[in-house]
Amino acid sequence: MxxxxxxxxxxxxxxxxxxxxxxxxxxxxxxxxxxxxxxxxxxxxxxxxxxxxxxxxxxxxxxxxxxxxxxxxxxxxxxxxxxxxxxxxxxxxxxxxxxxxxxxxxxxxxxxxxxxxxxxxxxxxxxxxxxxxxxxxxxxxxxxxxxxxxxxxxxxxxxxxxxxxLIYATVGRALRPLEQLSSALERVGDGDYTAHVAEAGPEDLKPIYRAFNQMAERLRTAEQHNQRLNEQLSTVQEEERSEISRDLHDEIGPFLFAADVDAQAIPLLVSRDASSEIVERSKAIRQSVQHMQVHLRGILSRLRPTLLIDQGLIIAVEQLVAFWKARRPNIVFTMDIEDARFPAGIEEAAFRILQEGTSNAVRHGQPSAIGLTARQAPDDMLRVVVSDDGSGIVAKGTRGFGLAGMRERVALLNGRLRIADREGGKGVMLIVEIPLPSARSKKDNPQALTTSAA
Ligand SMILES: Nc1ncnc2c1ncn2[C@@H]1O[C@H](COP(=O)(O)OP(=O)(O)OP(=O)(O)O)[C@@H](O)[C@H]1O
Ligand SMILES: [Mg+2]
Missing domain, CATH: 3.30.450 (Beta-Lactamase)
Incomplete structure (x- = not known):
């Protein structure tokens, strides 16, 4: 009833x-x-x-x-x-x-x-x-x-x-917003987060309406957030694809063609017995193949960065720097990476932080120098730092996903993240500290660390 x-x-x-x-x-x-x-x-x-x-x-x-x-x-x-x-x-x-x-x-x-x-x-x-x-x-x-x-x-x-x-009229008026609330809840259930309830009626019910409106607002923001993330994801994927196809076309295509031309010339040179030229051609083919191998590794590292991280943080960061150097030759990159192995989860987090930190520095700071550091501190912490001499953080409160993602990664590993303008200098300093499970590096006992990471 x-x-x-x-x-x-x-x-x-x-x-x-x-x-x-x-x-x-x-x-x-x-x-x-x-x-x-x-x-x-x-x-x-x-x-x-x-x-x-x-x-x-x-x-x-x-x-x-x-x-x-x-x-x-x-x-x-x-x-x-x-x-x-x-x-x-x-x-x-x-x-x-x-x-x-x-x-x-x-x-x-x-x-x-x-x-x-x-x-x-x-x-x-x-x-x-x-x-x-x-x-x-x-x-x-x-x-x-x-x-x-x-x-x-x-x-x-x-x-x-x-x-x-009087009771009929008063209760009817008092309950009218509740009817609105129930239809608004139905709309939210159907995925329409624009539902809003007027915060009118008896004082005791107002907090409920207010809480509902806040909940709907949060859901709406979260949905917009997701939408933006999806759009960004597909844009990034699109950009990545076109960049990879351009790389394949510009970097691999000519060398494949050159290798083909050189390979076709060899039978002719054999019939002419021109052995020195054959040697030259084979050297040219090897150079083309080596060039293609370098580019292929770059493409692979972008497609599957974890494959790259498997080879060690140093190699992964070198590849990252090579990637940016090719695109921003004016920026001076400095690297200070620990020559040691850490648990896979920590290495991946460290690499992702260096990757996003560098990308942020290049995109937002227009720096002339970027420093990448990943060092084990005496307090059993892996200290990961990205510093640049760019403009510093101008647009405070910008709603990106990079920093949020980094914070989530770091929190999962019980670490700390700080980002601020550099004191007494230009640019930004991103500092992340991740606790290491033990002071021993994988270099000393690689097997032991792989096990502890799993
Ligand atoms: N090195 C930096 N120099 C200048 N501004 C920075 C730097 N790093 C971050 N910022 C500022 O912090 C904001 C948030 O960065 P975040 O990585 O979270 O988002 P984004 O880079 O704008 O977008 P997304 O990473 O989602 O593509 C940036 O928009 C930028 O204004
Ligand atoms: Mg970013």
Missing amino acids: PLRRRLLALVALVLALCLIGGGVLTYWHGLRKIDLEMSSAMEVASSAVSDALATITSSADASAQAQRIISSFDGDRHIVASLVGPGGSLESTSRLQKPADPPPHWLYGLLAGAPRSRTFAFPADAKSLGAIEIHADPHNEVSEVWEDLKLKFLIVSSFCAIVLA
Whole structure:
């Protein structure tokens, strides 16, 4: 059952119980009131009839006097007086005042109580007239209670109706944002993170709406982040592919062609017995092959850098520097790399940091010199540093992925990363410290370190 209906049902139940309680109280009060009224009416009527009978004389108009006693009760609200003949026949009876709003029979039956009546005999000298009988008639009293009940019922039911209408409207208004929230949650579930809920309504619900909006905002940012990452990835992949195809075309193609030309010339030279030229041609073919091998290694290292790292950090960093030197001949690169082997995960992290650090320095700093260091410090830390003399960090708070990725890598290895403008000089200094599992290098005991890295 919806919350609004449940609340209304609960309040309606409480009000109905109050109504029933009020009805019972009114009934009880009415019962007592009728009993009292009827008793006192009987008392008053009894003494009036007794007094009147005492004045009756055995004169000729005793019958007229008896009639006067009966008619003195005409229009009474509670008492009916009757003249009963000596044989028990009803001679005359007074008229009871008619109630303005006659009560229903069921209520009369509930409130009337036991019948009350009294009979007064005429004095001995007027005995022939019979007797006067009075009895209490509670119709008028019950009618009063009935009117009272109707009024109270009208007041209480109007009050209930107003209270229920107010609760309906207030709860409806208070819950409207919750309905918005549930439809917004559905939208988020369907992947629409632009969903927003107005932070209106009761104070206690506002923190929920605020938290929802923050969550949707974060999800939206994360989605945009992912989108950018995907776009960047495909752009980088695209660039890499076109660069590799250019390299294959420009660097490998001509040497393949040259080697082919040289190889084709050899049979001719053999037939001419020109052995010195054959030697020259074979040297040229070897040079072409060596050239192609160097380029092929460069391409491979870009396709599978881990293959390169497997050969050791020094070789990988040399390749990295060669890659950038070929593209930025004006930059002076200096390397200070530990000639030792570290666990594979640490070597890869160190290489990636040097790679991204160098790429950042070239892309953002326009430096004239870049220094790459990976040294084991005395405190069993591998210290990886990339420093440049470029512009320094200009666009603070730029949302790239390089630094974030580096931080994640370093955190996974329980290391520390700091990046800042160089003190007292131009450029940027990126310092990463990664704890080493032991002071021993792989050089001393390569097998042991490979095992510990796994
Ligand atoms: N050596 C540096 N010289 C100058 N600015 C730098 C240097 N290194 C980083 N920065 C600044 O720090 C920002 C964040 O670098 P980060 O590598 O995280 O992102 P990016 O290089 O802009 O993009 P991405 O690496 O995702 O392609 C850069 O945009 C740049 O402004
Ligand atoms: Mg970067």
